[in-house]
Amino acid sequence: MASPLERSKAELESQGYHVWKVERPASIYAPTLDLFNCMDLVAIHDDRLGVMGIQCCAEDVAPHIHKILSGYEKKKIKKGELVTEIIPPNPYLKTWLKAGNPFFIWAWRLRKHEGTKPTWQLREVEFVLIDGQVIARENEVKP
Secondary structure, three states: OOOHHHHHHHHHHHOOOEEEEOOEEEEOOEEEEOEOOOEOEEEEOOOOOOOEEEEEEOOOHHHHHHHHHHOEEEEEEEOOEEEEEEEOOOOOHHHHHHOOOOEEEEEEEEEOOOOOOOEEEEEEEEEEEEOOEEEEEEEOOOO
16 A cells, blocks of 8 residues: 555646655654655646645644644653653744745545445645744645
């Protein structure tokens, strides 16, 4: 089965985008590092201004939105002690958006329809600037 990242990359390429994977492994013991702490893919298209940034995930959209807008706590063991690191809201996204670059979370879920083959459904959350604040809003996606 294709991962949400692979599914997103294929969808973008089918729309004529040039796509680049920008997440990379931190180490074999740590999660991946995303571009500007939130982007898995970037994409460009010859008839659209800016560079599109996308975070790819499964159905779990809310935690991703929360991490970007509100920050989170990260627990790790350091010298035998459990240490909590406070990660602030994403400091780069506002600059990214001010520069005219769009940013989205693309979430994929498998939907089963009675009597038909299950299909993958895309849920898109766009981050925009409103009165100087970064806001997340859900966009309608046509199948």
